[in-house]
Amino acid sequence: DTEVTQTPKHLVMGMTNKKSLKCEQHMGHRAMYWYKQKAKKPPELMFVYSYEKLSINESVPSRFSPECPNSSLLNLHLHALQPEDSALYLCASSQGTSASQETQYFGPGTRLLVL
């Protein structure tokens, strides 16, 4: 089973709202990722968690706040977003982040619209 699930599938929020995206995997993977994808573009890495610790933050604005409550769950808390933050947000997981544990498996994404 190589399934990563994400909720919600769609989200519409105003610029003053606070919302959260959720990602879950039950493959025993110890690395989890958040990506942002704009239309017709490749995914852009936002954050990497390795063994529940934040290992990479790609200079993402503080209005995006990741959280990894346990090895199966990854959240992305959203606050005071801008319309340009509208995008598809993808979660991925891999066994680890070292050489032979590479393969990332992606969830279906949450399509976010900020009004």
Next chain:
Amino acid sequence: AQSVTQLDSQVPVFEEAPVELRCNYSSSVSVYLFWYVQYPNQGLQLLLKYLSGSTLVKGINGFEAEFNKSQTSFHLRKPSVHISDTAEYFCAVSGVSGNTGKLIFGQGTTLQVKP
């Protein structure tokens, strides 16, 4: 550091014809290589990967790719495409050593299969 170039932004092809999607990479270290497919309004699905061993890699849905180290290429092929193969295809690379879990994506190739 690594980079990926997908040489064609769009590839139109008729159903049942063969197709090749081209991918070249640049890296100062050994790499792992991946092809992902993204169907409309969905997340990314792993098609195939090259980690080591045989340079001809077979994936899902009848796709295969060949790793060519001398030409730094990892082209994706299918001998006979179906309408359902219409999607966005991303080539991605990660470095074998000093890896942090970062995948570097190409800009994507849109495969349009016509009846």
